[in-house]
Amino acid sequence: MTDRRTPFDRECAARGWGQPSVFLRAFEETARTTGETVALTDRQLRRWRKPDPPRPHPRSWRVLHAMFGMCPTALGFPGPVPGATVDAGRGQRREGADVDRRAFVTDSLGATAGLALGSSHAVGSAHVVELRAGLRSLYDLDNAYGGDAVRSLAVRHLRRISRVINTGTYADAIGRQLQLLAGETAEQCAWLYYDADEQDTARRYWGQALTTATMLRDDGLEILVLASLSMQAIHENRPRDGVDLARAAHQRAVPLGSPVLLSLIAAREARALAGMRDHAGARKRLADSMRLSDRDSRGRPTPDWAAFHGPAELDFTQGLLYAEAGHHKAAVPFLRAALTRQDRAYGRNRALYRLTLARGLVQAGEVDEGAAEAAGCLEHLAEVESGRVQRRLTEVRDLLDGVDATIARESTEALTDYIQ
Known part of the structure; x- marks a missing residue:
């Protein structure tokens, strides 16, 4: 029926x-x-x-x-999504605690397994399913709101899983699932601290996740951590490390046969090569990434964590490569396309994309449009708590501050009020 x-x-x-x-x-x-x-x-x-x-x-x-x-x-x-419709005046920002309270309910929904073991402390597959649902909730909240607001929830979830591992009784197969879930949650903690721009803490959690991947000999988790560490190396201006880590991830990913996963790793390597000023190599790897992305229906399914990678991400990467090479006018159409194509469920990414477009427009000499984009982005930031977004916002404010134009001054004042 x-x-x-x-x-x-x-x-x-x-x-x-x-x-x-x-x-x-x-x-x-x-x-x-x-x-x-x-x-x-x-x-x-x-x-x-x-x-x-x-x-x-x-x-x-x-x-x-x-x-x-x-x-x-x-x-x-x-x-x-709410980030695009919430009314917020200039200088008004929701504190991370508000999002934390909102997310606590979701976290609790996924925490039943950790809270309801009972006197026997017997752990079964139902507990694993509910703990994994809690991790999925963290993914959704991060996509919408950013890492600053969600990281404390992720740490609590990781502690909850560790408590189940150390106090429960279970079969070996359940134990492996719990250990893998702990490693994946540690990786999510790392990502959230990375997004909050607390890199030392992010590195510590990625190290914990990599230790778990090595212990379990789980290729999927190891690839995820290596690709993430490559991204962090690019962020910290360590491009050689970024290339080496991306290539290590690629080597382990080839046997899995997922075109989207290989495309994502190739895009990371392209960014790292651009950081080394190897622009020809960067263009080649980005072309490889695009070809692999076009084959997404022919290979194995994409891992859940890589689901964000697609046309919007590739356009964004292309725009960044042009910008980092100093070709700001060429970067703008790709950054604009990336914003247009980005799914509205990714509230944090949309904010980052729009601010990057604003930065590109100002650098390309389109100050009026860049200032308008930057000021218009403020209404979308009421729900977003992300250190990376905050850093990009400050970059755009500082760029506009150096321009002698009325709209630039007005936008600078609005951004300064918000940042303060």
Whole structure:
């Protein structure tokens, strides 16, 4: 029999919220926990249950995101994500604690396995599934809001998994799954600290993840860590290390046969080569990356962590290569295309892309347009807490500060108010 329920109804039923009164209580509790001032009526809920539901108010959107651990577009609601619709005046920013409270509910939804082991402390596959769901929630929250706000949740989740490993009883097969999950969560902690621009802490968690990958002889986790370390090396202006790490990741990835994974690694190597001023080599590896990306339907499935890699990321990389070579006018069309193609679920990346486009426009001499892009980006930053985005914002502000033009001065003032 065909299931005629809407995605929203199915997800409600899966969480025990099928009855309207139960859902309304859960919504109210979530709103209170996350600090959102919003109420939901029975009439509004009935409208949400229809096949073509209206777009929720931004505050309701954030509560739904926290309740379900997924972007409300996955529940059947029309976009955009809350970061694109939240009202925020100049100089107003949500503190990381607000996002932390909002995300805590999602984290708790994925923490049942760690909290409900019972007196026997017997761990089974259901516990692993729920702990992994918690990690997926962290991925979604990071994509939407950035690393600053989510990193404390990831550290707590890692501690929870470690507690299960050290206090539970389980079969060897379950033990391996738990160890792998701990390694993947350590890697996510590293990524979040990298995005928060706390590189020493990121390096420590990547080291922990790499140790786990080596112990388990898990190629997938090892490739993920090596590719991530290559990215960090590029960020820290260590391009030779970036090349070596990317090539080590490539060597291990070839047997897996995933074109998208190989494309991502090739793009990382291209960035590192550009940092070494090997622009011909960088162009070649980016061309390789593009060819591999076009073959994504012919090889093995893409790992979940690499799902972000696609046309938008390749356009962004091409724009960065031109910019780093000093060809700012050539960079602008690619940076613009990257922003247009970027999925709205990636709120942090969209903010980074738009600020990078603003920087490119100013460097290309298009000061008016660059200043407008930079000022327009502020409304999208109300929900984003990312050290990398903050650094790019400061770069753009400093560039505009050196331009003697009215719009540049106005934009500089707006960016300075926001940064402060």
